[in-house]
Amino acid sequence: DGGITQSPKYLFRKEGQNVTLSCEQNLNHDAMYWYRQDPGQGLRLIYYSQIVNDFQKGDIAEGYSVSREKKESFPLTVTSAQKNPTAFYLCASSPPGRLNTEAFFGQGTRLTVV
Amino acid sequence: AQKVTQAQTEISVVEKEDVTLDCVYETRDTTYYLFWYKQPPSGELVFLIRRNSFDEQNEISGRYSWNFQKSTSSFNFTITASQVVDSAVYFCALSEATGNQFYFGTGTSLTVIP
Numbered sequence: 001d002g003g004i005t006q007s008p009k010y011l012f013r014k015e016g017q018n019v020t021l022s023c024e025q026n027l028n029h030d031a032m033y034w035y036r037q038d039p040g041q042g043l044r045l046i047y048y049s050q051i052v053n054d055f056q057k058g059d060i061a062e063g064y065s066v067s068r069e070k071k072e073s074f075p076l077t078v079t080s081a082q083k084n085p086t087a088f089y090l091c092a093s094s095p096p097g098r099l100n101t102e103a104f105f106g107q108g109t110r111l112t113v114v
Numbered sequence: 115a116q117k118v119t120q121a122q123t124e125i126s127v128v129e130k131e132d133v134t135l136d137c138v139y140e141t142r143d144t145t146y147y148l149f150w151y152k153q154p155p156s157g158e159l160v161f162l163i164r165r166n167s168f169d170e171q172n173e174i175s176g177r178y179s180w181n182f183q184k185s186t187s188s189f190n191f192t193i194t195a196s197q198v199v200d201s202a203v204y205f206c207a208l209s210e211a212t213g214n215q216f217y218f219g220t221g222t223s224l225t226v227i228p
């Protein structure tokens with residue numbers, strides 16, 4: 001089945017550690033996005049990529065990094081510079097340059113700092 | 115500036131009641147797109163509807179209906195005869211033809227009480 005797969009579903013990180021969240025899609029979409037969700041704040045854009053080997057910062061990129069080496073994959077690294085990383089992270093994709101089409105979402109990764 | 119405003123943070127209704135979720139948007143583009151998503155407790159965002167700025171026709175899909183009014187920049191969502199399974203967080207979103215991302219509201223948490 002076509003879709004977006006995020007892993008792991010739950011992730012625990014010690015303070016000072018970097019962690020990487022996986023996002024894979026088999027929808028043949030060029031555009032991919034990472035959102036962070038905190039209670040009462042909706043979805044905030046971290047990074048997005050419109051094409052392989054290119055990505056742009058969103059509204060809250062500080063403390064995060066991404067790569068886009070393959071069309072299917074858009075991993076997000078939460079670095080130790082991110083001071084408050086505990087949140088729910090959602091990955092999404094959409095067809096290229098066509099924001100008239102809805103974005104498709106993965107099931108999310110819940111990151112907790114312990 | 116907030117491009118999408120969902121003023122209702124939480125709503126509780128008794129089963130079988132009708133409920134309307136409000137969404138107000140802001141854009142200078144003449145071509146834009148509006149979306150509603152449902153986020154059940156599992157976390158994944160489920161696409162419900164898409165509307166483009168040139169189509170103000172209201173839409174009905176089963177118990178769901180949407181009222182798009184450009185004059186008031188609103189795209190409200192009504193659930194008729196609510197059911198417990200409708201309990202979720204609902205997000206309204208906007209994309210612009212000249213833009214490259216989706217803008218989400220802060221969401222409305224709906225609880226349907228049996």
